[in-house]
Amino acid sequence: MSQYRRLYLQGGCYFFTVVTHARTPILIDNFTRLKDAFYHVKKSLPFQMEAIVILPDHLHCIWNLPESDQDFSTRWKLIKHYFSIGMKASKSLRNEKNIWQNRFWEHLIRNEKDFNRHMDYIHYNPVKHQLVKSPKDWQYGSFKKCVEQGLYDVNWGKSEADYKYENLNLE
Secondary structure (H helix, E strand, O other): OOOOOOOOOOOOEEEEEEEEHHHOOOOOOOHHHHHHHHHHHHHHOOOEEEEEEEOOOEEEEEEEOOOOOOOHHHHHHHHHHHHHOOOOOOEOOOOOEOOEOOOOEEEEOOOHHHHHHHHHHHHHHHHHOOOOOOHHHOOOEOHHHHHHOOOOOOOOOOOHHHOOOOOOOOO
C-alpha cells in the first residue's frame, strides 16, 4: 500500500469532499448544526468559502486559506467535532462516534480552469444525484449566491450540455 500524503500549501485553494459514516443521510436533517459548526470554526480559524454543496450523505466545497496558513486538517477535525456534539451514534472500535468517515478527500486547485471545473462539479452535484432537475432548485449550497455574483446564469446546469465535466468522478 502506498503512503498517503496530503499536500499543504500556505494560502492554498482546496476542493474537499467529506462523507458521513456509511453514507448515512444525516446532513440535510442537521443543516443548521452543520452551518453552526462551520461558523464556529471560521471564527477562530478563518478561511474563505468559495463554493459548497451539502447533500444528504456528503458535501463538497472549495476553500481559500489565509496566506500564512495551510492547516485545513485541523479545521475539518473541528467542524466534524462541533457537528457531532450531542448526536447519538454507535461507537467505532476506537470509541469514536460513527458520524463521519475517518478521512476526507482534498485536492489543491492548480489554476483557473481547475477552479472552474470544481465549481461546476459542486453546483451540478444535486442534479447528478437526481435530487433536483436544476442547480437553482437545490437550497443547500452556494449556487444561488454564485448566480447573484454573476458567476452563473440562473438556468445553468438545467441540461447535461451545460455541465462539461461529468466524467470528473471525485466521490
